[in-house]
Amino acid sequence: MNSANLINLAYIAAAILFILGLKMLGRQATARKGNALSAVGMLLAIVVTLLDHHVVSYTWIVAGLIAGTAIGVVCARAVKMTSMPEMVALLNGFGGLASLLVGWAEYGKIRAYGWDAYLAEFSGNPVFTGLVIFLTILIGGITFTGSVYAFAKLAGLVSGKPVRWAGQHTMNIAMLMVMAAAGVLFALTGSPQLALVAFTAFLVLSLILGWTFVMPIGGGDMPVVISLLNSLSGLAAAAAGFVIANNVLIVAGCLVGTSGVILTLIMCKAMNRTLVNVLFSGFGADAGGGSTEGAFQGELKPISPEDTFAVLEAARQVVFIPGYGMAVSQAQHVVRELAELLEQNGAEVRFAIHPVAGRMPGHMNVLLAEASVPYEQLVEMDSINPLMPQMDVAVVIGANDVVNPAAASDKSSPIYGMPIIKAHEARTCICLKRGKGTGFSGLENQLFLMPNTRMLYGDAKGTLQGVVAEFKALAAS
Numbered sequence: 001m002n003s004a005n006l007i008n009l010a011y012i013a014a015a016i017l018f019i020l021g022l023k024m025l026g027r028q029a030t031a032r033k034g035n036a037l038s039a040v041g042m043l044l045a046i047v048v049t050l051l052d053h054h055v056v057s058y059t060w061i062v063a064g065l066i067a068g069t070a071i072g073v074v075c076a077r078a079v080k081m082t083s084m085p086e087m088v089a090l091l092n093g094f095g096g097l098a099s100l101l102v103g104w105a106e107y108g109k110i111r112a113y114g115w116d117a118y119l120a121e122f123s124g125n126p127v128f129t130g131l132v133i134f135l136t137i138l139i140g141g142i143t144f145t146g147s148v149y150a151f152a153k154l155a156g157l158v159s160g161k162p163v164r165w166a167g168q169h170t171m172n173i174a175m176l177m178v179m180a181a182a183g184v185l186f187a188l189t190g191s192p193q194l195a196l197v198a199f200t201a202f203l204v205l206s207l208i209l210g211w212t213f214v215m216p217i218g219g220g221d222m223p224v225v226i227s228l229l230n231s232l233s234g235l236a237a238a239a240a241g242f243v244i245a246n247n248v249l250i251v252a253g254c255l256v257g258t259s260g261v262i263l264t265l266i267m268c269k270a271m272n273r274t275l276v277n278v279l280f281s282g283f284g285a286d287a288g289g290g291s292t293e294g295a296f297q298g299e300l301k302p303i304s305p306e307d308t309f310a311v312l313e314a315a316r317q318v319v320f321i322p323g324y325g326m327a328v329s330q331a332q333h334v335v336r337e338l339a340e341l342l343e344q345n346g347a348e349v350r351f352a353i354h355p356v357a358g359r360m361p362g363h364m365n366v367l368l369a370e371a372s373v374p375y376e377q378l379v380e381m382d383s384i385n386p387l388m389p390q391m392d393v394a395v396v397i398g399a400n401d402v403v404n405p406a407a408a409s410d411k412s413s414p415i416y417g418m419p420i421i422k423a424h425e426a427r428t429c430i431c432l433k434r435g436k437g438t439g440f441s442g443l444e445n446q447l448f449l450m451p452n453t454r455m456l457y458g459d460a461k462g463t464l465q466g467v468v469a470e471f472k473a474l475a476a477s
């Protein structure tokens with residue numbers, strides 16, 4: 001068997017490991033193993049690629065490997081869980097840039113050799129090669145600047161609000177059409193001068209379009225956009241795989257592309273929005289920093305940690321509903337501690353997980369897993385809702401939109417139709433938040449004013465520590 005066949009066999013093995021790993025990532029119990037399996041697949045793909053006889057010099061590869069590893073280790077340790085979405089945005093951006101550079105380098109080779117010599121040396125079809133170079137630059141460029149802008153929005157370097165102006169979408173569509181025309185010209189023209197003009201046009205426009213595409217999207221919708229950009233970075237990599245005829249890059253790129261699309265659609269569905277609505281509606285542009293006072297009838301009824309302890313001490317069925325505020329206050333460890341104390345006190349404890357609680361898919365699952373909350377206690381929204389009327393206490397930890405009853409009952413609400421966890425159906429609902437801040441949707445929440453709701457004000461970690469202290473004092477007495 002020649003070395004090309006051996007390399008392709010190893011690539012097939014790597015692709016199988018990627019697919020098995022992805023499948024295992026779908027369940028919490030197997031996720032760690034799935035991650036390790038995919039990593040082994042990636043290692044195999046890298047080692048085999050480095051053995052390829054096309055590698056001319058290892059100097060730059062080793063330098064890149066050392067620099068990349070160092071930056072990766074520092075980021076993995078330093079980046080906070082709440083900053084993960086912007087970290088992912090940056091990584092997507094670099095993925096897009098890498099693909100763009102592959103396409104650019106290949107075009108550089110064509111210019112250096114001349115088409116005829118290039119085709120004689122590397123074989124292939126000039127129209128196909130031209131088109132995949134175009135696609136690599138187009139998708140890679142949009143992904144790069146779009147992701148950098150998304151990162152800047154999430155990191156607070158620019159305003160997180162949608163930036164909109166009249167004719168914005170028409171302008172974006174016009175740019176896309178000019179790029180498509182330039183791409184066709186690039187692939188079909190025999191003239192090196194025209195090809196250079198077309199290449200320059202779609203390179204520059206793709207970088208501009210990435211920026212202007214993300215501009216009208218609101219801060220709260222950024223996780224969906226990041227998931228979409230992640231998908232695009234995969235497609236850019238697949239296109240780059242066609243450019244350099246590398247099978248494993250094509251397979252891995254397609255896997256990232258398709259899983260990114262699936263994730264994007266799952267997020268849209270859980271928010272009861274269409275992708276078109278997320279991308280083009282400018283959701284959040286007009287939302288003010290509303291409070292829970294004014295629009296709804298009722299009164300906010302504060303409760304102290306001591307009284308919260310008294311309510312919980314008597315409860316037999318308790319459900320915790322975590323949201324973005326739990327991530328902000330990093331309250332997951334003290335929540336686990338409280339859950340254990342409640343179980344020792346004879347209560348049955350569950351954690352209700354909403355698919356878009358927090359700011360990224362699986363956000364709550366990751367935090368609770370980090371705090372060693374047993375998987376069995378995590379209950380999906382659809383499974384917990386029928387049980388809600390049997391719950392003595394629902395403890396809402398920094399969640400807001402995902403427990404807003406208006407989503408189920410108020411047809412005029414912008415989030416009407418979004419599935420929620422029905423915290424309001426529990427006998428008593430205790431909501432932990434710092435003040436009257438709204439969630440990402442900027443909407444008021446009637447839950448906080450309902451007769452069976454009590455507000456435990458303060459940073460969630462601090463107030464929960466107060467409740468835990470009461471339980472410990474009881475045990476010690």
Ligand code: NAP
Binds near residue numbers: 326
């Ligand atoms: P949320 O609606 O954003 O509300 C978070 C609440 O946490 C706020 O009302 C805030 O009130 C409170 N809070 C903040 N810091 C706190 C702290 N240190 N201690 C206690 N409370 C604190 O959160 P959510 O209910 O999890 O909803 C998530 C939202 O993000 C949904 O609207 C969803 O559609 C959207 N989204 C999610 C994803 C995803 O993938 N997960 C993607 C895109 C969009 P105070 O300021 O008063 O404390």
